[in-house]
Amino acid sequence: MSFQLTATQLSRIRDFLARHVPKPIGPLRAAILSGGRSNITYKISDGSSSWVLRRRPATVTAAGEHDVLREFRVLRALAGTGVPTPRAVAACQAPGVLSVPFTVLEHLDGVVRVANDTAPRLSAEAACRLSLTVADVLARIHHVRVIGTDLAALGRPGGFLGRQLDRWEALARGQETTWPPGLETLFTLLRITCPRTHTVGLVHGDFHLGNLMFDELLPDRLVAVLDWEMATIGDPLTDVGLLAATWEGHGQAPNPVLRGASTGPGFAATAELLHHYAAASGTSLDAVDWYIVFAKVKIAVLLRQIRWREARQLGSSVVSTVSAADSSHMINEALRLVGTSQFFGRRQGSRRKGSSWSSLKTT
Structure with a gap:
């Protein structure tokens, strides 16, 4: 097309x-x-x-x-x-x-870091500053005043997480009749353990490194946050979960979203990124693992949708770079986090003896 x-x-x-x-x-x-x-x-x-x-x-x-x-x-x-x-x-x-x-x-001039082999190389110092800039700007987005502005009409914050789960599960069910192993288990688990929203604010909806433009000459200076079509009013921690789910960090394996864009020397570890966001925003991240798991599930569903659409010639005419393994990778990453997370471990304590989430299998 x-x-x-x-x-x-x-x-x-x-x-x-x-x-x-x-x-x-x-x-x-x-x-x-x-x-x-x-x-x-x-x-x-x-x-x-x-x-x-x-x-x-x-x-x-x-x-x-x-x-x-x-x-x-x-x-x-x-x-x-x-x-x-x-x-x-x-x-x-x-x-x-x-x-x-x-x-x-x-039209703005700048660089969007979408892959390590195409983006200009950064010094370790610049990569570190860039990492902290990403966390700072997300905190700034979440501090934007909503009440009494045109932004207030963007969404209904009540029941936000439940509606998000409904939306993404419906999207997954609309793609194929057979789900990959683990996906239905994750949706069920996310519903059982869904946390209460403590803060309502502006949500970007697709916040990750690939939607940020940086200055070409000053590579840690942010020029613009892009792609706002999913913005709404709801739980800001959904943005934090997506950022953490897509971030790689120095020396880590590339993921299907950034494909190595944040793996070079100096890029902050995910834990450091979250710590900086928490300090900049004043937000508790006690339940952040739930949001990260949900984000990984959303990415898995989205990757499957891209393949589904391209197979039916509803997307671009270019050859897809998304494989079935990309979606499975995100599902397995979500399952691993469930098995090791203190948040899910605490929630497991209220369940019947012998019903262990740590026994969930990856493929």
């Missing part, structure tokens, strides 16, 4: 954008920055000015998926909060320009 913009589409985009920017716009050119698995992202330019255009894929398989208009509203609301984001320029819902909704954002 081709996502290239035609000359006619570029002309319509130019006419639309001319109503939202102060200076004249010349003929536009477009280059795809990403596409297929998430919202399709282009750099559009008239030779003197550049912008980013974000549109959802032509086919969406789940309600609320790839909501670029939601992301636009979040970016508008975050202006002036101290959270670094691209400036929201314009949003279009009318089908006459493109066949799907799209948004136009400020």
Whole structure:
């Protein structure tokens, strides 16, 4: 499936954008920055000015998926909060320009660290500073005032974790009739041990190193937090769990999300990252292992969805880099954490004798 913009589409985009920017716009050119698995992202330019255009894929398989208009509203609301984001320029819902909704954002220069073999190499000192910057900006996001702002309309915090479990389990059941070993056990266990939400705040929804842009010359300086279409109001520790589930740390094995982007010398260990976040946010992380296990389950389900979609030609035409082993890896990592975590060990104490979670098997 081709996502290239035609000359006619570029002309319509130019006419639309001319109503939202102060200076004249010349003929536009477009280059795809990403596409297929998430919202399709282009750099559009008239030779003197550049912008980013974000549109959802032509086919969406789940309600609320790839909501670029939601992301636009979040970016508008975050202006002036101290959270670094691209400036929201314009949003279009009318089908006459493109066949799907799209948004136009400020174009920023920087580096997104998505793989160790493509990202610029960091010194150990810079990697350490970058690690702590990641924890600091997440704490800053979670401190953003929500009440009395446009952000308050993003979600319903009551019953947030239960709805999240329902959503991800339904997504998993909609993919295939046969689940991989351990997945159903993990969903059951997460429901039994679900903690009470102590703090409600802004949740990014997909916070990991691959959604952060850093300065190319000052590689530990954060330029922007990207990809806000999953943002909501709920339990901020879901962001912490996802960050921990995707973070690798110096000398650790690559995972299917970052694929080695945070394994170089100087990158903080996950425990150090969590400690720094706790200090910066003033948040207790006593139950963080539950959130990490849930995040690993979500990643496993998402990886299976990518394969499911690409197999049915609903995603990009490029060859998938996701294998069945990637999903199984995340499930097994979740099971291992359940077996060693003090949080789950304490919860096990209230269960019947002989019903041990540490006996859960990995494959």
